[in-house]
Amino acid sequence: MNEVTIVCCYNNEAMYNDFVNTLKTQTCGYDLIGIDNRGNKKFTSCAAAYNSVIDDVKTKYVIYSHQDILFQDSDTLAEFVSYLGRIKRDDILGIAGVKFDIPGTITNIMHKSNQTGKIIPAGRHRLEGDMMICDTVDECFFGGYTEHFKTKPFNEHICNGLAHPRVELVAPQGEVVAAHDHILSGAYYGLAVLRL
DSSP states (O other), X not given: OOSEEEEEEESOHHHHHHHHHHHTTOSSOOEEEEEEOSSSOOOSSHHHHHHHHGGGOOSSEEEEEOTTEEEOSTTHHHHHHHHHTTSOTTEEEESEEEETTEEEEEXXXXXXXXXXXXXXXXXXXXXXXXXXEESEEXXXXXXEEHHHHHHSOOOTTTSSSSSSOOOOXXXXXXXXXXXXXXXXOSOOSOEEEEEO
């Protein structure tokens, strides 16, 4: 049995298929729940979509992902899952975060610039070290213990369009595919932890 389920609510099938194809390159086993929100727009927020499938998650951990995530290295997911094993039950682990006393996003991921189309660091600050306690995590790729999300569902009034408060996204450097906004690499220098 796999340890992690990845949940992705998508509204662009081609982008979702690219996400799934890079996910297939991962060495770590996973379950995948894709929520198709294209034509009928059944869900008005990711919070509502995520809450609708949480009872279908049977793994120890759950990760929520945007459709525009690409995995650069084959061990990226395995590395993220290993970090999940190091957090507390009610912590939320993300690839980017914000501390209220440090202006700007803290992360090591890369993204495609809207202005130039080039792959650049996405965030004002790079995370040095292992993991950092943050005040918020970015909703592009985050997760935790499934039991946490089953007992504390997303608040659909507070999160009425995005899964968590929006901050700019980022990832580690290396060879990247520039077709999407967010590129994840296995070379994490650290991850953001929201301690609840």
